[in-house]
Amino acid sequence: MELVYxxxxxxxxxxxxxxxxxxxxxxxxxxxxxxxxAINLFIFCMGRLTVERPPIIRADGATDPLLYADPVPQxxxxxxxxxxxxTTALFLVVMLAxxxxxxxxxxxxxxxxx
Numbered sequence: 001m002e003l004v005y006x007x008x009x010x011x012x013x014x015x016x017x018x019x020x021x022x023x024x025x026x027x028x029x030x031x032x033x034x035x036x037x038a039i040n041l042f043i044f045c046m047g048r049l050t051v052e053r054p055p056i057i058r059a060d061g062a063t064d065p066l067l068y069a070d071p072v073p074q075x076x077x078x079x080x081x082x083x084x085x086x087t088t089a090l091f092l093v094v095m096l097a098x099x100x101x102x103x104x105x106x107x108x109x110x111x112x113x114x
Contacts, residue, residue, distance in 0.1 A: 002045075005041060005045045008038075008041060009038050009041050009042050009045075012034050012035070012037050012038035012041065013034075013035065013038040015031070015034050016031045016032065016033075016034035016035035016037075016038060017031065017035070018031070019031025019034065020032065020035070023106050023107055023108075024105050024106060024107070025095045025098070025099075025105050025106070025107055026095070026105065028107060029088060029091055029092065029095065032087075032088070032091070033084070033088060036080065036084040039080065040077045040080050040081060040084075043073050043076050043077050043080065044073055044074065044077045045073075046073050047070035047071075047072065047073030047074060
């Protein structure tokens, strides 16, 4: 299971970095989204990969905390998803405004000569 998570994080990170280095703004937005997904997966798997274990410790006695899932990374990922959605929406508005002002969707605002 850890290998699948590591491969998914690696593929998302590599694709995100490659898209961020592209000259068009939409590709940069998609690259940032892929990077945020990779970071969310990384934070999520830091909370120990457990299957069929309850996330909350019951108050009816002393128990071993290693038998339970860690809820903090889950809360961090949920917060990161909301923040990345808001950031993507803001970036799309800025991209549309820049497209209207410059007439191009290149990051530097200039079309390349062919």
